[in-house]
Amino acid sequence: DAGITQSPRYKITETGRQVTLMCHQTWSHSYMFWYRQDLGHGLRLIYYSAAADITDKGEVPDGYVVSRSKTENFPLTLESATRSQTSVYFCASVDRLTDTQYFGPGTRLTVL
């Protein structure tokens, strides 16, 4: 199916563990983004990527690592999870012809 998918949809982990959230899009969009959504903060940009092998920091990058070896995948890794990283994470890609961002369904991450 065409679209943007995220996995897992729900994840519970413990402080200090490494966690990787996956994002996959089927459109071959060049731009992709990772956001976190928290009450009172709205959406905050963590990292983004303009193309394969090109990534850049967003508003709140500390504690996160990204890679983009293939255009369609943009994984987000929490190297050593902390309770403050409990959040809902959204991946998105952009159709540059229409400037429309398409969002995945989100991953709800709980760090105990």
Add this chain to the structure above:
Amino acid sequence: GNSVTQMEGPVTLSEEAFLTINCTYTATGYPSLFWYVQYPGEGLQLLLKATKADDKGSNKGFEATYRKETTSFHLEKGSVQVSDSAVYFCALLNTQGGSEKLVFGKGTKLTVNP
């Protein structure tokens, strides 16, 4: 810099009421403006957009007009339904420098009661 300010919620309305959610922006140049909607448990999806001054975006009965003189992009709907209950985000895109990064407002939660 670029920023978006939208009215804080939550907003609670009865079915068939008129809806306005205010959004104002600060930006250099000529940004494009968007409204995204997030239904419970889902990701955001584009509701409507406008790319230049005086453009009106519309979709599903919602409308918003790009007002450069007041730097606003208020969302309106004449008669809301229970199914419109969601969180609404105003956003701008300023592609100066080639960036595709959206700047979002904090979101306004709308609840429509039958």
